Amino acid sequence: MSDFQLVCPCLFGLEGPLADELRKMGAENVAPQNGRVVFDGSDEMIARANICSRYAERVQILMATFPARSFEELFQGVRNLxxxxxxxxxxxxxxxxxxxNSQLASVPDCQSIIKKAVVERLKSKYSVNWFEETGLPRKIHFLILKDMVSLMIDTSGPGLHKRGYRANATEAPIRETLAAAMVYFSRVRHDANFIDPFCGSGTLLIEAALTALNIAPGVSRRFDAEGWNTIDSGVWKKERERARSLEMHDTGFIAKGYDIDPAAVALAAENAQKAGVSGCVHVERRDIADFREEGDFGCVICNPPYGERLLDLRAAEEIYRTMGKVFVPRRGWSYSFITPDETFEKCFGRRAAKRRKLYNGMIRCQYYMYFKEKNEQEK
Structure with missing residues (x-):
């Protein structure tokens, strides 16, 4: 049994996919909260969640949660941990x-008091008066929300959305964790015919391929906690081997990406190569007006250009109208689009079968999902 807890922060709207993912990893007592998921911890789960999570922003050790309305309460609460x-x-x-939304509103003051309280605790335990802090970092993060203090130690380092394949990106990329969640919500199959007609730097193509082939997104990168002497290094080796043993490379999955910008097409191909999925990802230059459905089934997911992002609003709305013409309702095909534009359904010409509120960074968006079978049932 574990005697500590872990917490994975996530983008708002991704708590459900993240909780489901952690349960499938074997995590126990999984509890989704706003913008994060808490679960029971172990050295193995620290490594497994870092290596395998598609939706978490990072993995943190949850030291404690307690109320504090004064600096003295904050100091004592921290020192007791x-x-x-x-x-x-x-x-x-x-x-x-x-x-x-707390009585303690000054971040610099809270930062200073927490640091001092940790120092006082460690001084009493190590019988020293000065800490050189020359070793590997144990980054302490605090959140004081409505007078409740949460204290965490980060194990990830750079955010988990940084998979390592996207050193360069097009002008308005979608976050990797959000792209993976869109694939989850649209139930992309392991043998899918997947299409992104606005592929940009290829993030949706790559996240769909990683999911379909069951390739852990963090299997090839490093994490801060790998250098800690408090976690057996063998745990990381074992968890990477476990992740690789679960990969599926003969699923029949195909991802096709199109973009009107030749530089984006070249970049998407380069990023797919870096991610190790170039064998099933194909990209080419093509205008959205030239889109044609090929095959008996297909799954289209995209992040179309929108007003204030790459185009003016009028140009974006014209693209939505074109999308409505080329994405024809058809059994076996699904279409999903993420955009912050509230006029999307009107311009597209049809109401979505399902909508989800998601956030691309701090931008509130709607994820519009179209399934012919569901539309027929609703009529």
Whole structure:
């Protein structure tokens, strides 16, 4: 049994997919909350969630959650926690965080008090008066929300959306974790005929391929906690081997990407190569007006250009009208689009069978999903 908890922050709207994913990984006592999912922890789960999660932004050790309305309550609450379990004599432990709707509203002051409280705790445990902080970082993150303090230690390092395949991107890329969730919501099959007609740098194509082939998104990158002496290095090796053993490379999955910009097409192909999925990802230059359905089934997902992003509003609405003409309702085919434009359905010409509120960074969007079977049932 584990005796600590982990928490995975995520984009708003992705709590359900993330909780489902963690349960499938074997996590216990999984509890979705606003913008994060809490679950029971172990060294294996730290490694597994970092390597395998498609929807989490990072994996953190949840030290505690407690109320604090004064700096004294904050100091005492922090000092009482077993920081020595994770932080050694020479380890660095920078502190950052945020305060929202709380009596303690000054982030710099809270940052200073938390740092001081951790130092006082470690001084009493290690019998030293000075910490060099020359070792590997144990980054402490705090969130004070409505007078409730959450304290975490980050295990990931760079955010988990940084898979490593997208060093360069087109002007308005979609976040990798959100792209993976769109694939989840649209139920892309392992043998899908997947199409992104506005592929840009290829993020949706690659995330769909990684999901279909069951390739763990973090299997080839490094994480901060890999250097910690508090976690057996063999755990990371074992979890990577486990992840690779679950890959499926003969599924029949095909991803096709189109874009009017030849530079985007070249970049998408390059990124697919970096991600190790170039064998099933094909990209070419093609205008949306030239889209044609090929085959008995297909799954179209895209992040079309919208007003204030790449085009003016009038040009974006014209693209939506063209999309409505070329994406014809047909059994065996589904179409899903993410956009913040509230006029999308009107311009597209049809109401979606299903809608989901999602966030692309801080931009509130709607995910419009069209399935012919569902539209028929609703009539």
């Amino acid at each position: 077993p920081w020595e379990r994770w932080i050694g004599k020479t380890d660095a432990f920078p502190v950052n965080g945020s305060c929202l």
